Amino acid sequence: MKMGKMRELSHAARDWLRKVRKAGRELFMIDRAIAAIIRLPVVISLGAVRHAPRGCRTKILRGAIRSVSRPAPTGSGEVCEINSLADFNSGYARLAAMLGQAGRGPSPGEVEFLSSIAKRRTSYPGTVGRSDYLFLSALVSILAPQRVIEIGTLTGFSAAIIAAALARRHGGDGTSWVDTIDINVECAIDRTRLSGFEIPETFPELVPLIRLHVPRDATFVLQIAKRDELQVIFIDADHRHPLPLLDLLRVAPCVRSGGWIVLHDIQWGTIGRRAAEAGESLWWGPSYGAEWLFIYWPFRKISGGNIGAVQLPHEKSALVPFALYMMSIQFEIVDKHARTMRRALYESLGALG
Numbered sequence: 001m002k003m004g005k006m007r008e009l010s011h012a013a014r015d016w017l018r019k020v021r022k023a024g025r026e027l028f029m030i031d032r033a034i035a036a037i038i039r040l041p042v043v044i045s046l047g048a049v050r051h052a053p054r055g056c057r058t059k060i061l062r063g064a065i066r067s068v069s070r071p072a073p074t075g076s077g078e079v080c081e082i083n084s085l086a087d088f089n090s091g092y093a094r095l096a097a098m099l100g101q102a103g104r105g106p107s108p109g110e111v112e113f114l115s116s117i118a119k120r121r122t123s124y125p126g127t128v129g130r131s132d133y134l135f136l137s138a139l140v141s142i143l144a145p146q147r148v149i150e151i152g153t154l155t156g157f158s159a160a161i162i163a164a165a166l167a168r169r170h171g172g173d174g175t176s177w178v179d180t181i182d183i184n185v186e187c188a189i190d191r192t193r194l195s196g197f198e199i200p201e202t203f204p205e206l207v208p209l210i211r212l213h214v215p216r217d218a219t220f221v222l223q224i225a226k227r228d229e230l231q232v233i234f235i236d237a238d239h240r241h242p243l244p245l246l247d248l249l250r251v252a253p254c255v256r257s258g259g260w261i262v263l264h265d266i267q268w269g270t271i272g273r274r275a276a277e278a279g280e281s282l283w284w285g286p287s288y289g290a291e292w293l294f295i296y297w298p299f300r301k302i303s304g305g306n307i308g309a310v311q312l313p314h315e316k317s318a319l320v321p322f323a324l325y326m327m328s329i330q331f332e333i334v335d336k337h338a339r340t341m342r343r344a345l346y347e348s349l350g351a352l353g
């Protein structure tokens with residue numbers, strides 16, 4: 001028999017065997033049983049301890065015991081929605097009081113910049129909406145960190161919002177900037193353009209304040225920031241559970257205790273599901289990763305509507321039981337990708353320190 005024919009036959013046999021195996025697994029519901037078992041809290045806890053670096057095993061074990069014995073709390077936390085420019089000053093004052101900066105007001109020019117946005121740009125799908133950017137601008141302006149890191153650039157719009165707020169607090173002398181990170185070099189909504197294209201096109205004055213890092217993901221933060229350095233991080237990347245959790249755990253070593261992590265699309269699962277039910281077509285399907293992360297966050301949190309800020313606890317190891325609980329919620333990704341994410345989550349717990 002010719003070599004080519006033999007290869008063809010062996011491929012056909014392999015495909016047939018795969019099909020038989022798959023049918024068998026479906027018949028006996030093996031896949032579903034495995035998925036249910038790996039979501040059992042005790043199995044997740046054992047996995048966490050097994051993957052933990054030697055020096056951290058006891059800490060992870062303690063967190064695992066807490067995650068099994070205590071149900072995760074839920075709730076919306078404090079609320080500060082800023083729905084229009086007319087509400088900006090009052091919303092800003094409320095948020096400032098919540099963040100321990102009562103009496104602080106917007107920087108000169110901040111409101112004018114925000115009011116110029118609608119005239120300046122075309123709005124693109126996937127970028128932060130108006131009430132989201134009013135909240136984001138106010139939070140950055142109130143806390144006035146020296147630098148902010150963003151995960152998820154897309155067109156660069158939210159990076160520009162953050163940069164503008166920083167520039168108005170610190171001036172544009174290069175001591176303050178935004179690092180924005182995206183997994184895609186080409187913009188996810190328009191592959192003919194580069195991620196971050198809106199920055200030079202719409203906000204050229206902010207170019208010197210924004211450093212674009214592509215193609216990168218949240219693991220890159222450990223290379224550009226020191227441990228406990230950051231006060232504010234903005235996470236707006238892949239919203240499928242557990243990716244926002246993984247992004248948060250990956251950046252947490254560089255965020256100081258009491259620092260804030262701003263999460264976008266904390267209502268995206270619900271909004272997306274309702275839109276799908278109403279027959280509307282969406283650029284991105286409904287994902288609950290950011291929504292669940294915010295709802296189950298057991299520490300301080302402030303909701304601004306579809307955007308929210310969660311505060312890191314004093315002891316970062318307190319994140320371990322929370323993360324293990326979150327890992328028991330069915331992932332919105334499957335197969336090999338889910339296995340890779342599970343392992344990455346375990347590794348990020350060990351890096352919390």
Ligand SMILES: C[S@@+](CC[C@H](N)C(=O)[O-])C[C@H]1O[C@@H](n2cnc3c(N)ncnc32)[C@H](O)[C@@H]1O
Nearest residue numbers: 127128152154157158182183188217236237238
């Ligand atoms: C919702 S868009 C970000 C919108 C942007 N923050 C804004 O409001 O202007 C999500 C972006 O995250 C990027 N992304 C997806 N997964 C990522 C990951 N694991 N790490 C970094 N970026 C990711 C996508 O390429 C996309 O550009």
